[in-house]
Amino acid sequence: MTGLRNDDLLYLLRQKARIPEGAFMSTTDRVAKLVEEIVKAIVDHEEEVRVSQVVGEHSIILELHVHPDDVRKVIGKKAVNAAAIRWIVHAAGGKERKRYALEILA
Numbered sequence: 001m002t003g004l005r006n007d008d009l010l011y012l013l014r015q016k017a018r019i020p021e022g023a024f025m026s027t028t029d030r031v032a033k034l035v036e037e038i039v040k041a042i043v044d045h046e047e048e049v050r051v052s053q054v055v056g057e058h059s060i061i062l063e064l065h066v067h068p069d070d071v072r073k074v075i076g077k078k079a080v081n082a083a084a085i086r087w088i089v090h091a092a093g094g095k096e097r098k099r100y101a102l103e104i105l106a
Contacts, residue, residue, distance in 0.1 A: 027092070029053075030092075034092070035062060035088075039074055043067065044067070045066070045069065045070055048066060048067040049065070049066055059098070060099070061100075061101045062089065064104045066105075071104065082102075086102045
């Protein structure tokens with residue numbers, strides 16, 4: 001099997017074993033994708049939702065980038081939406097004993 005890239009090998013393995021698409025994602029990538037999908041359900045400008053990761057020594061910061069008009073929707077009244085998203089991120093980090101922080105940026 002020479003000449004195959006890692007992506008090609010993963011594709012072949014998934015086809016052979018019927019492994020779901022996200023199975024080879026790291027936990028950090030899964031948490032980032034989860035935050036992205038939750039926020040896309042809330043905002044008006046879905047195409048501008050982006051989550052980037054800053055990995056530190058003891059923590060992982062998820063930077064949530066949204067359209068300036070959507071910041072208020074993501075934060076919510078009395079910061080209820082932001083707190084709920086942060087709670088989910090914190091719970092997901094407990095599984096691997098990593099501390100996640102969520103920053104909402106316009």
